[in-house]
Amino acid sequence: MSNLRLINETTITSGVSTVDITDVFSADFDIYKIVANGISTVGTTQTDPDLRFINSSGSVISSSDYQYAHLIMRTDASFTEQRSTGDTELYRFFGESVDQEPEDGSQVSYIFNPFSSSSYSFAMYQSMVASAGLKIGMKGIGVLKQTASMTGFQVRDNNTTRPFAGGSVKTYGLRVDS
Amino acid sequence: MTYLGTQPNDVKKNTGLYTPSEILQLTKDGSWGGSLELIEEQTASSSSALDFTNLGNYDVHYMTLDNFQCTTSTTRYVAARVSNDGGSSYESGSNYQRAWFRINTSGTNAEIRSTSETSMSNFFSIDSDNRTSQAYIYFYNLQNSSKYSFATFQSFNSVGDYTYFGGMVYAVAETINALRIFPDGDGLATGNAKLYGVKQ
Numbered sequence: 001m002s003n004l005r006l007i008n009e010t011t012i013t014s015g016v017s018t019v020d021i022t023d024v025f026s027a028d029f030d031i032y033k034i035v036a037n038g039i040s041t042v043g044t045t046q047t048d049p050d051l052r053f054i055n056s057s058g059s060v061i062s063s064s065d066y067q068y069a070h071l072i073m074r075t076d077a078s079f080t081e082q083r084s085t086g087d088t089e090l091y092r093f094f095g096e097s098v099d100q101e102p103e104d105g106s107q108v109s110y111i112f113n114p115f116s117s118s119s120y121s122f123a124m125y126q127s128m129v130a131s132a133g134l135k136i137g138m139k140g141i142g143v144l145k146q147t148a149s150m151t152g153f154q155v156r157d158n159n160t161t162r163p164f165a166g167g168s169v170k171t172y173g174l175r176v177d178s
Numbered sequence: 179m180t181y182l183g184t185q186p187n188d189v190k191k192n193t194g195l196y197t198p199s200e201i202l203q204l205t206k207d208g209s210w211g212g213s214l215e216l217i218e219e220q221t222a223s224s225s226s227a228l229d230f231t232n233l234g235n236y237d238v239h240y241m242t243l244d245n246f247q248c249t250t251s252t253t254r255y256v257a258a259r260v261s262n263d264g265g266s267s268y269e270s271g272s273n274y275q276r277a278w279f280r281i282n283t284s285g286t287n288a289e290i291r292s293t294s295e296t297s298m299s300n301f302f303s304i305d306s307d308n309r310t311s312q313a314y315i316y317f318y319n320l321q322n323s324s325k326y327s328f329a330t331f332q333s334f335n336s337v338g339d340y341t342y343f344g345g346m347v348y349a350v351a352e353t354i355n356a357l358r359i360f361p362d363g364d365g366l367a368t369g370n371a372k373l374y375g376v377k378q
Binding site for chain 2: 073076127
């Protein structure tokens, strides 16, 4: 028996700019793992796939309470740091610009304490994408500086008009011994 | 296995611990199983390479490399190549790209990047002293004929005490059905590699 428990698997349908994955965070686990694979766009206009949390009322959190810091690693050019202390999402959480297949993006991330009402929701993420002929890796950290209980998250096309074509998002809970 | 907690799709509330009777019942119901499925484990012993010719059927694979040492004192890089013919041959053209960051315990950090590599190079260095190198790697889309094959990884390189993290690409959209882990010379005196499928 694995200590990694599959909670949800969502397949992104073509033509959507947001994908809500709800009712995945609960009191049963403190730490969650997300494996997102093959996120691509309709057409060759790229977009940045972001993450927003969803609270227990089902509301998508879009206030400027997100902070992040990540390193963007291109195969063809100098690496760059990117950070923010007041963003409305975890920018590029699922990768730095995804594109039309075969240029898509994949990542693995961890979410800490999203359901807790006494702790911020923290994240660590690492991704690799191919986009517009470029190959770009990324590793970063993020936080939602709210103590409200989060029960899900949204995968979001940052441009809102460059919809996703496909991809899968699997959410796991890490076993808790009590 | 589907999740068994308190959410709408749950079969049974839990905190990750089960009694024997619950396990038996969940097994009977077909709801018992892990989310990381071990496909194959290989141990090096003066080996030139570790080949994985059975990848199962997964869209994401996870690999651990542990306790790697070289057969000689010469520093060698440990890398990966992919195969599209079941392991009869491994792709060695310049279709690989890399971008990873190297953090040194003493000295200068470095950006490592290239758009023309002949392997996913490299996860760490090895030699034959008493320290070993290790890594974990995620491979994506290996078995998808319409997508490039990606890897993300983090490692500890004992030759110089570095940590590496970053990504690699095999930028050809084709079905990959075997993986090779190999040093760029000499052999692997020791090394344990485990390949898992991330359950769908």
